[in-house]
Amino acid sequence: xxxxDQEGVTSLxxxxxxxxxxFLILFGTILIFTVRHADHLTLSQIADIYSTTIINSSQIGxxxxxxxxxxxxxxxxxxxxxxxxxxxxxxxxxxxxxxxxLQKNYRYVIMSLIVLFNLxxxxxxxG
Amino acid sequence: xxxxxxxxxxxxxxxxxxxFAGLLGAMTGLGGGTVLVPVLTIFxxxxxxxxxxxxxxxxxxTSAGSASxxxxxKIANVKIGIGLEMSTTAGAxxxxxxxxxxxxxxxxxxxxxLFGVVLLFSxxxxxxxTLAELPPPTEGDWTTRxxxxxxxxxxxxxxxxxxxxxxxxxxxxxxxxFAGFISGLLGIGSGALKVLGMDWAMNLPMKVTTTTxxxxxxxxxxxxxxxxxxxxxxxxxxxxxxxxxxxIGAFLGAKLLIRITNSNIRWLFFSILSFLGVEMILxxxxxxxxxxxxxxxxxxxxxxxxxxxxxxxxxxxxKLRKDIIRRTRSEEQ
Numbered sequence: 001x002x003x004x005d006q007e008g009v010t011s012l013x014x015x016x017x018x019x020x021x022x023f024l025i026l027f028g029t030i031l032i033f034t035v036r037h038a039d040h041l042t043l044s045q046i047a048d049i050y051s052t053t054i055i056n057s058s059q060i061g062x063x064x065x066x067x068x069x070x071x072x073x074x075x076x077x078x079x080x081x082x083x084x085x086x087x088x089x090x091x092x093x094x095x096x097x098x099x100x101x102l103q104k105n106y107r108y109v110i111m112s113l114i115v116l117f118n119l120x121x122x123x124x125x126x127g
Numbered sequence: 128x129x130x131x132x133x134x135x136x137x138x139x140x141x142x143x144x145x146x147f148a149g150l151l152g153a154m155t156g157l158g159g160g161t162v163l164v165p166v167l168t169i170f171x172x173x174x175x176x177x178x179x180x181x182x183x184x185x186x187x188x189t190s191a192g193s194a195s196x197x198x199x200x201k202i203a204n205v206k207i208g209i210g211l212e213m214s215t216t217a218g219a220x221x222x223x224x225x226x227x228x229x230x231x232x233x234x235x236x237x238x239x240x241l242f243g244v245v246l247l248f249s250x251x252x253x254x255x256x257t258l259a260e261l262p263p264p265t266e267g268d269w270t271t272r273x274x275x276x277x278x279x280x281x282x283x284x285x286x287x288x289x290x291x292x293x294x295x296x297x298x299x300x301x302x303x304x305f306a307g308f309i310s311g312l313l314g315i316g317s318g319a320l321k322v323l324g325m326d327w328a329m330n331l332p333m334k335v336t337t338t339t340x341x342x343x344x345x346x347x348x349x350x351x352x353x354x355x356x357x358x359x360x361x362x363x364x365x366x367x368x369x370x371x372x373x374x375i376g377a378f379l380g381a382k383l384l385i386r387i388t389n390s391n392i393r394w395l396f397f398s399i400l401s402f403l404g405v406e407m408i409l410x411x412x413x414x415x416x417x418x419x420x421x422x423x424x425x426x427x428x429x430x431x432x433x434x435x436x437x438x439x440x441x442x443x444x445x446k447l448r449k450d451i452i453r454r455t456r457s458e459e460q
Contacts (some may be wrong), residue, residue, distance in 0.1 A: 007198045010205060014195035014345075018188055022374065025367045032364075033135060046364050047134035049141075052174050058359030078363045085187050085370065086352050089345030096209045107274070111210050115346065118216035122223075123353040 006099040010092050017088025021081040024069075028077030038074035046075065090119055138368050144171065145372015146379070149189060153380025155396045156253050156322075156337065158344065159373035160186045160315035161246055165403040168239075169410060173365065175235050179226070179314030180360035184352045185373040186316040190345035192377060194338070202280045203338035207293060207331070210274060211324070212346050214300045218307025219350040226312050227358055239411025242313050246404035247436060249319035250397055252326070254440050255447065261289065262330045270296035280335060291332050298328035311351040316344035394437065401433035401440075 028038075036043045041055060048054050060079050068076025097112035129137070148162035160182035167178035197203045229238055271277060276293030293299070302324030310317040321340035325331045331339075355361055406429045413419065420428070 006205060007201050011195045011199040014191040014198070018191045018195070018374070021188070022371065025370055028363075029138070029367050029371075033131070033138075036131065043131060043134050044129040047129050047137055049137065049171070049173050049177065049362060049365050052176065052359070052362075055362060055364070056177075056359035057180070057356045057361035057363070060363070062356075075363050078367045082184055082352075082356075082361065082363070082366055082370070085184060085191075086349045086356075088191050089187060089342075089349045092205075092342075093209060093212070093346060096205055100206075105275075108206060108209065111213055115209060115212045115216055118213070118220065119346075119350055119353075122216070122220050122350045 006095060009095050013091050013095065014088060017084060017091070021084035021088065024081030024084060025078050028074040028079075028081060030074075031072060031077060032074035035074065039068070039076065041075070090116075093119070138364070141167075141171070141365060141368035142372040142375075145185065145369040145374075146376035147372075148369075149185075149373035149376020149378075150380040150383070151376075151396055151399065152189065152373070153193075153377045154383065154393065155400060156318065157249055157400065158186055158316035158318045159189050159377060160313075161249065162400065162403065163369060163373065164242060164314060165246070165407050167365075167369075169403070169406055175238060176230055176360050177362045177365055179238075180352075180355045180362065181314075181366045181369040183310070183314040183348050183355060184361060184366050185369045186314075186348045187345045187352065188370050188374045189377040190316060190341055190343075190348065192374060193381060194342035194345060196381075197338035197341060200280075202334055203342045204278050204331075204335055205339075205342065207276060207278070207325075207329075207335075208339045208343045208346075210296070211299055211303045211321075212343055214303035215307035215310070215321070215343060215347040216350045218304040218309075219311035219347050220307075220354065222308035222311025222313075223351045223354040223358075224311075225308070227354075236411045236415035238313065239414060240408050241411075243404045243406070243408030243411065245309055245313060245315075245317075246407065247401060249317075250401060250404075250436070250440060251443070252319045252322050254393075254397060254444050261332050262291070262326070264290075265292050265294055265330055267292035268294045270294060276329070278335065280332075282334065289332055289334075291330075291335065293325075293329045293331050295328050295330070299324045302328050307347050307350075310344075310347045311354070314351070314355075316348060318344055394441070397440065398433055398437045401436040402429050405429040405432040405436075 032038050045054050065076055065080050069080045093112055093115050100108040144166045148166055149159040151162045152159035163182040164178045167173040168175050229235055271292045271294055274296045279288050279290045282289050306317045306320035309320055318340050322336050325336040409425050
């Protein structure tokens with residue numbers, strides 16, 4: 001039975017996902033405070049935590065995450081960091097899927113696929 | 128308009144709140160979100176929807192952080208976790224959409240009340256967890272075989288390999304659907320409910336239960352967070368501060384947890400949580416103008432109610448401990 005160190009790989013992915021996302025979030029935050037504006041908003045608008053309309057995630061298009069981050073926009077860097085965080089546990093399910101496939105454990109292959117379906121349904125269809 | 132210094136201070140305050148939440152969450156095993164939502168709404172007056180959004184996404188960070196350690200030690204059962212995730216992710220979708228409905232129909236006060244109730248009830252499995260008892264060994268049932276619920280791990284404290292058979296997989300799936308639902312509805316990891324599903328329904332050892340639930344929380348929260356994103360429930364400034372704070376807090380909490388030998392100190396944390404739970408219920412009732420009470424009276428009510436909750440929990444744990452001792456003695460005889 002072919003297999004690999006699933007627990008080791010999972011642990012590594014989880015750890016590196018958190019580190020990368022934290023780095024992006026920190027970098028984005030520092031940029032917002034030094035440049036004092038991001039995504040056409042001033043620092044005081046971004047920091048307005050009481051208004052639900054000035055800035056919220058529905059205004060940040062996922063398609064612009066990469067280009068916004070590359071142009072060193074703080075809001076997009078933070079958003080990219082948050083999405084890396086969201087994808088971190090998802091990639092663990094992928095690793096599980098590969099491991100179950102290698103072990104020919106088809107019952108669990110199907111179950112992993114159902115979990116991934118739910119995740120992408122939430123991400124793409126409902127979104 | 129906020130000056131730069133004010134904005135920076137605001138950010139730092141939220142990070143500190145996140146550290147407090149992460150610390151308390153790790154010490155009590157409830158996760159950062161359960162503490163973060165009340166703190167952000169009651170003390171910072173942040174809109175509930177943003178508090179919930181920031182909390183859920185921060186939950187992924189703590190879950191991933193601690194799960195990376197547990198999976199490496201091979202205590203968490205990834206297979207059982209993924210199998211149960213079918214229900215939690217589905218539950219999270221339904222929960223998030225229910226939250227959107229409540230938000231769209233001016234029913235957010237009910238979320239406050241529900242949050243308080245869930246927080247108070249979560250304390251029961253959490254205090255029980257401190258006893259860390261092994262479940263009675265079972266032969267397993269038909270689901271053990273079909274869903275491969277057999278496993279083992281090395282227990283460092285007992286210095287032996289513990290073998291276990293999970294049972295009633297279907298019951299676990301049902302509880303997990305509700306765990307996912309609550310997670311999506313309230314923006315918390317709902318680790319307490321997940322523990323309930325694996326400990327009570329599936330008869331898994333507490334160590335396997337808590338570590339597997341920790342790993343699962345991230346996947347459930349990822350489902351909810353991605354819908355929250357599209358609904359606009361995540362404010363990047365708040366989410367950035369809480370993610371950083373909660374992660375630092377959870378890290379410190381995990382380190383501190385090893386050093387704390389006196390388990391009684393945990394009661395202090397449980398009492399803070401029960402205070403927050405009662406405060407949330409009152410906050411919800413106040414928001415719907417069902418009751419109108421001055422803040423000082425509200426705090427006094429919350430304090431006395433939390434004392435009552437703690438006394439009841441303490442009596443419950445003492446009874447549980449006595450039962451365990453009696454059972455162990457009769458087994459020895």
